[in-house]
Amino acid sequence: MTTTTTSPLAKKKYRLPFLKKVRENPATQGFTLISPSLIYLGIFLLLPLVLVVILSFMTRGPYGNVVYRINLDNYVRLIDPLYLRTLGYSVYTAAFTTVATIIIGYPLAYYIARVPYRQRSLLLFLILVPFWTNFIIRIYAWIMILRNEGFLNSLLQNLGITQAPLEILYTPTAVLIGMVYEFLPFMVLPLYTSLEKVDLSLLEAAADLGARPLKAFLRVTLPLSIPGMIAGSILVFIPAMGMFVVPDLMGGAKTVLVGNLIRNQFLTSRDWPFGAAASMLLLILTLVLTLVYTRKAGFGEEFLV
């Protein structure tokens, strides 16, 4: 026995010699280990994506069917100012939603991260409670609040603040309210996680070195919460870009976002290839914006004061 054995597998006898090769090759071993995730992502992400990409280069048939003839017509159609305006408006809405959730969510997350531990779990629980109710039902609750004879308007009129009902529902404002409401928890939770990790002794150290509370916040707490802000922004911005339920229900027919456009192509116009092309445009735009944002924010701490 002078042979040196490097792997316990080397001693095993295989009936089929090629299995030995497969089992003992480090590359196949690694591949085997990650295969569950690979198979999952392959079936649920890669395959549909490839289908959409292929579809986007096809043509709509006269009866809403798909004609398999490769061309760029769908993408050329998208350059139309009408569609570009829709896209621009979607970016604006998603960006507004992201910024608004940061502005509203930051103080909330900060507060939760600073209260005693027991109250903290209760407050986090309250943040999550809305998810127990169906999204559509919660949107209808907002419609009840915002409509002309709704809770908000009767309150304002009874208090004598307004004479006539404010027209909020079925306007872009209503869409923004609905979007901010819907995505707020997705901003609060990652912000809370990063704020909770900011060691209080760091703030004591800042005070010790002569920083007043506001300075200590700007120089220590805020930069250390940037990762949470980035994570929250991604969680809000990406789904907000594709959102179509809120504009449908709260924006009336007036507000059309790219999400509505895509949905209409697939379900109403039955133009699957054009819908697929619009989806591709949304995907690429979101990807680029997210990359640019995270890159900028990553350098952000140097710009802060």
Place this chain on the structure above:
Amino acid sequence: MASEPEYAVEMRDVVKRFPTPEGGEVFAVNHVSIQIKQGEFFSLLGPSGCGKTTSLRMIAGFEWPTSGEIYIDGNPAGRTPPFLRRVNTVFQSYALFQHMTVFQNVAFGLEMEKIPKPEIRRRVGEVLEMVQMGNLGGRKPKQLSGGQQQRVALARALIKKPAVLLLDEPLGALDLKLRKEMQLELKALQMDVGITFVYVTHDQGEALTMSDRIAVMNRGEALQVGSPVEIYERPNCRFVADFIGESNFVPGTVKSLDGEFVRVYLPNLDLEVSGLPQAQLSTGEAVVVSVRPEKIRLTDQPVVNQANIPARVMNTVYIGSDTSVIIEAGKGVRLKVWEQNKISTLDPRAYYTRGQEVYATLFPENTLVLPEV
């Protein structure tokens, strides 16, 4: 400087109470009065929960006394917030800003004072040089070893030229060898910069090595304040004698007061010894006699004119420089004795062996008589 007040920090009858979750109150610091002189290396020494860190945090301004007053450089600190105190802290966990480089961490304190950029650069360079971190200014704290992070924390506080530097167990996270090195380095640095250091530690060896004076604390009270020699050689109570170094304790009663010495009867040894009283004692009072292990003399023959205690060797442990001998005398009284191995020999007859009959001698000047409790 002649104009400076005598004390850098003075705690006058300071009390700090914290509410407990059960609705009661706990005395973290209980009527502590301590005077820390200018330029002194002063240690607060005690077990965890003794109030040493709370005292330090009150000097820093992170906590306010429930009653009493703290004076910094002769001025009452009152409720002055930390950012207005001429006091800086080296935190136990270092509390370095992870999102800033070493340079930015050290510069932070000067930026708060709105000092011009070129001067900040110069002073940060100087202080980093002083703690031997001159070439690592561009690193982030995560890229440094524990000892290096320690140096950054020190530099960040020292650059502010504080009246008092507070250090909260700064060497606690370092390994033993590095800790010993840093102890000497810190002491040398303190003598170099001449700033008053207030040093919190639970490590009595560390306190003895570095301090000019030590306050031994327990359960919120400062039991004794004195130089390392005073604390070790003349502890004023059983807790101090026990916490600093090792000691043998034998209960007894005061028989008579005899000038400088007292005569104490030790019932368990059926013996009367002379010792130095460390408090006001009266005849008949129950006391405890304390003798350090290295101060008991062992002989195999009785010594003339001394109180010889016949005893038997129960166990010996050879530890290189010394041999630790456990002897038993009287009614099961066990005493620990350290015999210094002054002669290099392999001859087993030079060492005590288990079961051997010996005589222990207690010298009156090595025998401390402490009040019970």
